[in-house]
Amino acid sequence: MKKGWVPTQEAFDSLLNWLDPDRERAGQKYETIRLKLIKLFSCRGCCDAAELADESINRVMAKVEELAKTYNGEPALYFYGVAHKVYLEYLRESHLKPQLPPTPPPPDETAYECLEECIHQLQEENREMVVRYYQEERQAKIDNRRRLAQELGIGVNALRIRAHRIRIQLQKCVEACLAQDFVQ
Numbered sequence: 001m002k003k004g005w006v007p008t009q010e011a012f013d014s015l016l017n018w019l020d021p022d023r024e025r026a027g028q029k030y031e032t033i034r035l036k037l038i039k040l041f042s043c044r045g046c047c048d049a050a051e052l053a054d055e056s057i058n059r060v061m062a063k064v065e066e067l068a069k070t071y072n073g074e075p076a077l078y079f080y081g082v083a084h085k086v087y088l089e090y091l092r093e094s095h096l097k098p099q100l101p102p103t104p105p106p107p108d109e110t111a112y113e114c115l116e117e118c119i120h121q122l123q124e125e126n127r128e129m130v131v132r133y134y135q136e137e138r139q140a141k142i143d144n145r146r147r148l149a150q151e152l153g154i155g156v157n158a159l160r161i162r163a164h165r166i167r168i169q170l171q172k173c174v175e176a177c178l179a180q181d182f183v184q
Helices: 009-019 023-043 049-062 064-070 075-094 109-121 124-133 138-152 156-183
Strands: none
Touching: 009 023, 009 049, 009 064, 023 049, 023 075, 049 064, 049 075, 109 124, 109 156, 124 138, 124 156, 138 156
């Protein structure tokens, strides 16, 4: 990017025009690209994802006059290429390497006992549903959840929401149980 370059309204208008001649569609494309860039940086573990997305957009904006003349293809792809360079600079500057969050320690026997106790406190239909929901792996899990949703007469998304609510209820119960066990 040009040193000391500051985005202007004219540059922003040129960027929108490059995205699409229709101002409304251009605005929608801009927002979609920005949100995808934020998500991209977030998924890579960047705590300042919105700032990095804006930096990527500003770099494209600084070159938009040249790009409009020479670039062929989907503009969003150019943004993603610039975002990759910004991400590499971010890593270099912060001296961080992408790291996965630390793996939590395996639960002890008390946690399993609390989970069993909390599962038994659920209403029978919720207990059966949540146990079946978390069975199987890979494609078998998908097929199992589809069958379960059909049996309950609800959509797969509704099933997912129901399971999530039960899981939150179980989590609170287990945390309370473990806290009681810790006090004793």
